[in-house]
Amino acid sequence: MSQRGIFDELDLEFEGRLREHKIITKTFRGERGEISVTSATAIIESRFNFKVLDRLHDPCFLAIERETAGGFTYLIYEALAPTATHFQMLGMNVAMPNIVRREFLDTISSGWGKSDETWIDILAIPTRHEMQIINGQPSYSRSRLTPLTGARAHILSREAVERFLCVKPGAVVGRLLGFDLPLTVDIGHLVRYHAGVFGFTGTGKSNLVSYLIRKTLEEDRDLRVVVMDLAGEYLVHLIDIIEGEGEVYTTEECEDSEQLLSSQVIPETLEDRPGLLKALEKCAERIMSEGRVHPINLTRSRAITVSYLLSKLEDASSSGKTGATSATLALGRLERLIASRRLNPKTDLLRLSPEDRDRVVEILTSTMNELHEKSGLRSDLTSLITYIREGSAEGEEIMDPSRLSRKVLDRSSPRVTIVYAPEPYDARQATSTFVQDLLMLKKVSGSNRNRRVLLVLDEAQEFIPDRVRVEDYTDASNRAIEALLRHGRKYRAHCWLSTQRVAHLNVNALHQLHSYFVSVLPRSYDRWVVAEAFSLDTALLDKTIDLETGEWLFVSYKATRQKNIPTFIKAPNNEDIIASRLQSKLRG
Numbered sequence: 001m002s003q004r005g006i007f008d009e010l011d012l013e014f015e016g017r018l019r020e021h022k023i024i025t026k027t028f029r030g031e032r033g034e035i036s037v038t039s040a041t042a043i044i045e046s047r048f049n050f051k052v053l054d055r056l057h058d059p060c061f062l063a064i065e066r067e068t069a070g071g072f073t074y075l076i077y078e079a080l081a082p083t084a085t086h087f088q089m090l091g092m093n094v095a096m097p098n099i100v101r102r103e104f105l106d107t108i109s110s111g112w113g114k115s116d117e118t119w120i121d122i123l124a125i126p127t128r129h130e131m132q133i134i135n136g137q138p139s140y141s142r143s144r145l146t147p148l149t150g151a152r153a154h155i156l157s158r159e160a161v162e163r164f165l166c167v168k169p170g171a172v173v174g175r176l177l178g179f180d181l182p183l184t185v186d187i188g189h190l191v192r193y194h195a196g197v198f199g200f201t202g203t204g205k206s207n208l209v210s211y212l213i214r215k216t217l218e219e220d221r222d223l224r225v226v227v228m229d230l231a232g233e234y235l236v237h238l239i240d241i242i243e244g245e246g247e248v249y250t251t252e253e254c255e256d257s258e259q260l261l262s263s264q265v266i267p268e269t270l271e272d273r274p275g276l277l278k279a280l281e282k283c284a285e286r287i288m289s290e291g292r293v294h295p296i297n298l299t300r301s302r303a304i305t306v307s308y309l310l311s312k313l314e315d316a317s318s319s320g321k322t323g324a325t326s327a328t329l330a331l332g333r334l335e336r337l338i339a340s341r342r343l344n345p346k347t348d349l350l351r352l353s354p355e356d357r358d359r360v361v362e363i364l365t366s367t368m369n370e371l372h373e374k375s376g377l378r379s380d381l382t383s384l385i386t387y388i389r390e391g392s393a394e395g396e397e398i399m400d401p402s403r404l405s406r407k408v409l410d411r412s413s414p415r416v417t418i419v420y421a422p423e424p425y426d427a428r429q430a431t432s433t434f435v436q437d438l439l440m441l442k443k444v445s446g447s448n449r450n451r452r453v454l455l456v457l458d459e460a461q462e463f464i465p466d467r468v469r470v471e472d473y474t475d476a477s478n479r480a481i482e483a484l485l486r487h488g489r490k491y492r493a494h495c496w497l498s499t500q501r502v503a504h505l506n507v508n509a510l511h512q513l514h515s516y517f518v519s520v521l522p523r524s525y526d527r528w529v530v531a532e533a534f535s536l537d538t539a540l541l542d543k544t545i546d547l548e549t550g551e552w553l554f555v556s557y558k559a560t561r562q563k564n565i566p567t568f569i570k571a572p573n574n575e576d577i578i579a580s581r582l583q584s585k586l587r588g
Contacts, residue, residue: 006131006138007063008155010055016046016122016153018064021146026538028528035528039537040126040146042077044153048084048118056082058178059568061156061164062124063131064147074131074154075147076140076164077124078566080539087117125537127565131160138163140562167561171215174569177551183569187212187219189558190515191454194485197498198530199519204550204571205498207267208517209456210237211574212496217241217415220452224408227418227456228431232264234418234458237574239283240581242292246416249296249399251426257284260293263420270575279582292414297400298421298430304387306352307345309360310334312384316377323371323378330367337363344444349388351406357388401430405437408453424462428473431455431463435480442491452492455484460497464506478506485512502526507533515556517571519547540566 008014020043027036044062046052056079063074086108092101111118130143138160156164158179165176170184190212197205213225227234235248242248252263261284271277287293313334316327337359338345343352349360364381371378399407407413421427438453457463464481468474484495497513499505503525510533518541521527527541534555544553550573555566 006133006157006160008055008060008157010051011155011157013049014046014052014153014155016044016062018147018149018151018153019043019045019121021149028524028538035525035532037528037531037536037538039535041537041539042124042126042147044077044079044122044124046120046122046153048113048120050113053082053084053120055155056120056122059176060178061127061161062122063154063156065151065153066130066145066147068145071132073143073145074133075143075145076127076129076131076156077147077153078127078540079122079124080537080543081123083121083123084112085119085121086111086115123539125540125566127562129164129562129565131164140164142563164562165560165565165567167559171219172572173212173215173554174552174571177568177570183554183560183567185556185559187215187559190556191216191220191223191452191494191496192489193514193558194489194494194512195496195515195517195556196460196510196513197496197517198500198502198521198526199517199552200500200522202549203519203547205500205519206231206233206237206458207550207574208552208571209458209496209498210234211572211577213238213416213454213456214241214574214577216454222450223415223452223454224413225416225454225456226404226408226434227416228427228458228463229418229420230422230424230427230459230462232420232422234456235260235264235420236266236270236280237578238416238418239280239287240578240585241416242418243283243287243290245414246292246418247414248287248293248418248420249404250293250420251296251298251423252420254288254293254295257281257288260284260288267575270578273575273579276579276582279585283582283585294399296404296419296421296430298426304349304384305346306338306343306349309349309384310345312377312380323375326367326370327377330363333363334360344440346440346444349384361385361388401433402437405434405441408438409441409451424459425472428463428477431457432473432476432480435484438493439483439488439491442493450492452494454494454496456496456498457481458498460499461501461504464497464509465504466506467504478509482506482509482512485509502529505529514558515554517552517554518544519552520544535564536566543568 023038023040025036025038027034060079062077062079064077066073066075088104088108092104128143129140130145132139158181161179162181166184167186168184171187172182173185174183175181176183197209199205216223235242254260261280313327313331317324317331341356343356364385368378368381408417419430421430442449463477465474468478481495484493488494516534518530521544528538530536531538531541551568551570553566554569555564557563
């Protein structure tokens with residue numbers, strides 16, 4: 001690639017020089033307190049040119065020349081806001097007489113593109129990367145260098161930006177605005193290091209998250225995805241996957257496909273497509289007929305665990321009453337069984353393997369036969385033996401969050417599980433139990449340790465608010481999810497958050513996200529929280545106000561080729577994928 005290929009064709013008409021570089025601190029006082037954001041900004045001055053001005057209104061990257069003791073390099077900056085300036089604008093103000101102002105305005109208006117007294121001021125922010133040209137090819141690396149006033153600036157070409165950002169091979173998460181270039185990322189890192197999707201109602205959060213779920217499932221066949229869905233949006237967005245490889249658990253009554261679809265949100269843009277509503281109905285009928293929709297009990301089941309059995313024997317052993325010796329001997333036998341079989345004390349007795357259950361029953365029966373008929377311990381052991389024998393013979397039980405955490409780790413578990421719980425109280429209770437048990441299974445028992453589990457939290461502000469209470473389970477869900485975000489990666493348990501109110505989130509949880517998508521956030525305080533949490537310039541976040549539905553500011557520390565480079569993308573429309581797959585099934 002020649003130097004001409006590294007810089008945009010328009011660079012021949014772009015005469016930019018660095019005029020100013022400074023560190024600024026901005027402070028914002030909002031509903032939740034004061035936020036201060038410190039960032040570096042550059043002002044690049046360019047000769048006025050209509051083509052250049054039009055191009056700079058789209059996202060683009062600039063390379064600022066920098067001489068060093070070791071040679072020549074370029075510092076990469078991202079252009080944010082061009083401002084056309086005329087020299088006479090600097091001396092004009094409302095205190096002037098009206099006739100004088102009009103003369104100034106006439107002179108300014110006629111000078112654009114003709115007068116040497118016009119130029120473009122470009123606000124740019126550093127990416128903290130430098131580019132060296134080696135054998136005609138751009139090479140990028142992290143850099144702490146600052147530019148020198150007066151240095152020339154260049155516009156990077158589409159090809160140079162592709163080398164700067166895109167992972168090869170990689171999964172497409174969108175097309176770069178201003179370049180019409182597919183942005184490819186390491187989708188595995190998007191899962192592994194957690195991600196967040198932040199945007200107001202109608203920006204397409206569930207659409208984007210559903211598309212990303214599809215891409216992760218394509219990448220990792222063993223991945224299991226669990227979606228905690230309060231709004232009832234994800235069944236329709238993933239209905240073709242649920243039909244073949246998924247399950248739905250719901251707290252709502254659901255007797256047939258009509259009730260199933262009635263409880264879900266069907267986007268109008270999808271419903272208006274010819275034949276799509278009928279295709280959705282047929283798909284829902286198949287999901288119901290194949291038994292993929294189940295009720296769920298959103299509380300922790302009252303299980304009797306191995307630990308409970310140990311405590312009973314320990315109490316009897318230390319009591320000094322009749323039967324204490326038998327209890328001590330039984331306790332020793334049970335502890336040896338736990339050690340030899342590497343059993344988890346928190347496991348429900350009914351969840352032990354048939355062989356282990358039989359050995360426990362044998363120990364309890366032997367001990368019970370040594371006790372007096374009126375012994376209280378004998379009565380307890382009889383009840384425990386009955387619990388194990390009758391419980392293990394029961395048929396299918398209603399699923400609860402604790403059992404769900406075990407099920408997703410089974411070899412035959414569905415690839416996508418949607419938990420539809422429209423009541424936030426119930427959803428928080430279920431999520432805290434699910435996450436706690438999932439991490440426990442991963443840590444203590446090493447259950448299917450290599451399998452990745454991705455938890456998707458829709459309306460995340462309901463699960464990890466910054467203000468918590470014990471009675472509504474915000475405290476429990478906060479602690480569980482923060483533990484998942486802090487430590488889950490070690491055990492291949494991961495989390496994605498989706499929310500419209502960033503200002504209401506637990507900031508400690510926000511800091512654990514390594515990738516994030518930001519769309520329109522109308523409230524200034526929400527944008528400032530994102531800027532402070534992820535060290536972004538507020539001017540960058542303010543540009544999100546102009547984004548259309550499906551357009552996002554995307555930043556990642558891990559998934560892109562270079563770390564922490566803000567990019568504006570247009571994400572693929574998940575509805576197009578649904579429509580295509582459902583229509584092909586109808587034709588088939």
